[in-house]
Amino acid sequence: IYLARGKEKDALQAAKKALQINPRYGPGHLLLARLYRKKGDTSRALSHYNTYLSHGAQDETPALEFALEFLTEKRYNIVTQIAAHMADARRLPLLAQVLLASRRYEDALSVFQKYLEMLSPQERAIYEDISLIAPPEEIASYRAISDEDVDAFLNAFWIRKDPFGTTGGSQRRAEHYRRVWHARTFFGRYKYPFDQRGEIYIRYGEPDYRSTWREPNASIPIPVQRIQEKLAFQLYGRPGTTATYTGPVFPVRIALRNVESNLPLEEDDGTLGLRGWKPVTAGNDFSSVPWEVWIYPDINHGIEVVFTDEMHTNIFGYAPVPTIDREDAYDVASRGSPLRFLRLMNDFSPASQVAAAAAKKPERYDTSDLDPLNFYYEALSFRGKNGKTDLQINIGLPIDEVAISTDPDTTVVVERRIALVDDQNREAKRLREDVAIPLPPGLRGKSLIARDRIDIPLSPGEYDLAVQMWRIHTNRLGNYREKVRLHDFSGDSLMLSDLQIAQHIEEPTSVPQNQTDTLTARDKWRITTSPSRTFFPGTPIFVYFEIYNLTRDTFGQTRYEVAFAVAPEKGRELASQPRIRRRDGELITVQYEQTGRELWIADYVELDIGRVEPGRYRLLMTVKDLNSAQTATREGIFRISKR
Numbered sequence: 001i002y003l004a005r006g007k008e009k010d011a012l013q014a015a016k017k018a019l020q021i022n023p024r025y026g027p028g029h030l031l032l033a034r035l036y037r038k039k040g041d042t043s044r045a046l047s048h049y050n051t052y053l054s055h056g057a058q059d060e061t062p063a064l065e066f067a068l069e070f071l072t073e074k075r076y077n078i079v080t081q082i083a084a085h086m087a088d089a090r091r092l093p094l095l096a097q098v099l100l101a102s103r104r105y106e107d108a109l110s111v112f113q114k115y116l117e118m119l120s121p122q123e124r125a126i127y128e129d130i131s132l133i134a135p136p137e138e139i140a141s142y143r144a145i146s147d148e149d150v151d152a153f154l155n156a157f158w159i160r161k162d163p164f165g166t167t168g169g170s171q172r173r174a175e176h177y178r179r180v181w182h183a184r185t186f187f188g189r190y191k192y193p194f195d196q197r198g199e200i201y202i203r204y205g206e207p208d209y210r211s212t213w214r215e216p217n218a219s220i221p222i223p224v225q226r227i228q229e230k231l232a233f234q235l236y237g238r239p240g241t242t243a244t245y246t247g248p249v250f251p252v253r254i255a256l257r258n259v260e261s262n263l264p265l266e267e268d269d270g271t272l273g274l275r276g277w278k279p280v281t282a283g284n285d286f287s288s289v290p291w292e293v294w295i296y297p298d299i300n301h302g303i304e305v306v307f308t309d310e311m312h313t314n315i316f317g318y319a320p321v322p323t324i325d326r327e328d329a330y331d332v333a334s335r336g337s338p339l340r341f342l343r344l345m346n347d348f349s350p351a352s353q354v355a356a357a358a359a360k361k362p363e364r365y366d367t368s369d370l371d372p373l374n375f376y377y378e379a380l381s382f383r384g385k386n387g388k389t390d391l392q393i394n395i396g397l398p399i400d401e402v403a404i405s406t407d408p409d410t411t412v413v414v415e416r417r418i419a420l421v422d423d424q425n426r427e428a429k430r431l432r433e434d435v436a437i438p439l440p441p442g443l444r445g446k447s448l449i450a451r452d453r454i455d456i457p458l459s460p461g462e463y464d465l466a467v468q469m470w471r472i473h474t475n476r477l478g479n480y481r482e483k484v485r486l487h488d489f490s491g492d493s494l495m496l497s498d499l500q501i502a503q504h505i506e507e508p509t510s511v512p513q514n515q516t517d518t519l520t521a522r523d524k525w526r527i528t529t530s531p532s533r534t535f536f537p538g539t540p541i542f543v544y545f546e547i548y549n550l551t552r553d554t555f556g557q558t559r560y561e562v563a564f565a566v567a568p569e570k571g572r573e574l575a576s577q578p579r580i581r582r583r584d585g586e587l588i589t590v591q592y593e594q595t596g597r598e599l600w601i602a603d604y605v606e607l608d609i610g611r612v613e614p615g616r617y618r619l620l621m622t623v624k625d626l627n628s629a630q631t632a633t634r635e636g637i638f639r640i641s642k643r
Contacts, residue, residue, distance in 0.1 A: 021122040024055050024063035027382040053085035060088040067470040089118045093181045105170040112177040126193045127180045132202045135361035139316040143464050156425035165466030166417035168427045190314040197307055197316050204364040206603035207259035207294035216246040224295045236272045247280025250295045252319050277322035286549045300357035306350045318350035320467040373478035374401050375530035383489035388457040395452040396531035399443050402471055411436050417468040444569050451529055460488035494625050499636035505542040505604045533638040539605050551628045552625050559626040563591040566609050569616040581606040
């Protein structure tokens with residue numbers, strides 16, 4: 001009662017007195033929480049909200065509303081504290097969004113899905129609906145599939161929508177659930193499931209600029225100003241470009257009694273528009289309806305979406321096309337074609353702008369807040385076990401890329417993600433690991449590389465590969481995607497693996513006997529990888545390779561011939577005839593013959609390619625089985641760089 005009457009001092013005394021009698025009295029803690037919240041004392045308010053929740057609060061809505069304030073401000077530590085004390089299922093979307101902000105996408109999706117399981121089928125269907133973000137053909141497919149195929153369809157859909165291809169669709173799907181939750185929470189209180197603001201929010205997320213009739217936003221980013229000026233010129237001509245718009249550029253309904261100007265439209269720079277419809281400029285808001293304006297500069301060359309509450313019911317829809325009275329018709333006719341003016345108003349109305357934008361780009365996932373983290377990688381295929389192909393991914397992360405000037409000389413952590421998706425949009429493999437990168441004194445500024453290697457056994461075929469490195473707790477992220485073909489080495493004809501072009505390879509190291517069965521042939525060599533495949537003139541190039549399915553002669557011996565050549569990446573002329581350095585250091589010709597007894601050969605060569613100009617080159621390797629006359633070839637790309 002005291003708080004409702006504005007008697008905060010009396011309310012504070014009453015609450016403290018009640019808690020002296022019963023320290024566990026929930027309403028007393030809730031009252032103190034609201035009082036401290038009103039005063040801006042966050043820490044005390046949080047303490048009392050948590051105590052209120054800990055003592056079995058029957059209604060957790062006040063605490064939820066408190067958490068929503070901090071969620072909007074992205075103060076996730078406070079949101080976590082409040083949600084941790086809640087028992088209500090409504091805590092789950094809060095926790096999911098904290099995880100999402102931390103880029104823990106799989107965990108965020110799992111929490112969201114746990115929340116969805118607690119909803120009614122009707123409510124859950126709102127979250128799963130993709131009609132606002134999918135192209136028409138996918139919407140039609142979605143509506144036509146049977147219930148038992150829905151999960152598989154949605155999994156494939158979200159994998160395709162994965163912005164970096166490394167989370168199995170979790171990243172985009174969790175964000176979609178977040179947007180639907182936001183629309184239901186903030187735009188669905190007066191219309192089920194939400195008004196048209198919710199539709200736009202689900203499509204495009206948070207706008208780059210937002211202004212409302214309650215809180216006009218005078219802080220206008222330059223890209224937004226350009227969109228406003230362009231639209232103002234199209235609607236109002238040159239006079240429109242001189243105004244500062246703190247609200248809609250598109251005209252909204254006004255109260256005629258508030259407009260005293262009788263100047264012609266093109267001369268009245270204070271009241272642009274029509275008699276009953278005007279834009280909102282700095283110092284001139286004559287609107288008679290609540291409004292909101294959202295601007296997305298990167299959608300369809302920039303769109304302004306204006307919402308108005310025409311019936312004053314707290315339900316916002318697209319601002320309507322203005323109607324013209326007799327005086328407006330006379331003014332418009334005196335300045336040009338009324339039909340052209342009406343066409344302009346229709347073309348630039350919010351409904352038309354959204355329809356045109358959605359036809360080209362039905363949804364947006366913004367990654368513009370990220371800074372690039374450059375790294376190198378290569379993907380190589382070798383024969384694996386049991387008919388599988390071993391995909392070997394070598395990563396090179398420049399120390400100077402991952403280090404930040406403010407870092408102490410210590411260890412930083414980089415999240416490494418690798419994912420492969422088959423041609424049916426089914427996830428074949430997904431790996432995530434935190435990799436520690438040491439930064440001891442003296443390592444920076446020396447162009448050093450942190451190396452990593454990952455081996456993945458897969459069925460032969462074509463895959464979409466995504467490799468990602470993220471310096472955790474920063475916005476620095478690097479991501480590469482490509483189609484890879486994993487060769488089928490299960491046949492019995494002569495075959496050659498991919499060529500691993502390396503910085504250095506040494507003789508086989510001693511391997512404990514109990515580990516030999518778990519190692520690949522490549523593990524028996526000490527290979528210094530070169531994922532960038534960049535070398536300086538005059539430096540040797542090491543090449544590791546595996547030959548499969550050699551044949552033996554009548555004496556049980558294999559005989560094969562190996563040849564190398566170097567050519568420009570986009571040319572056929574040979575750039576050089578490389579020479580091979582033998583184990584004893586002697587340089588021999590580009591071609592050599594070998595004998596042995598093994599049908600599967602794992603070997604390497606050191607090549608001296610001579611002096612070639614900087615550029616990109618192809619290394620071609622040819623193997624000929626002299627017993628069967630079969631031939632196999634493979635090539636790899638490398639680059640010669642200036643020192």
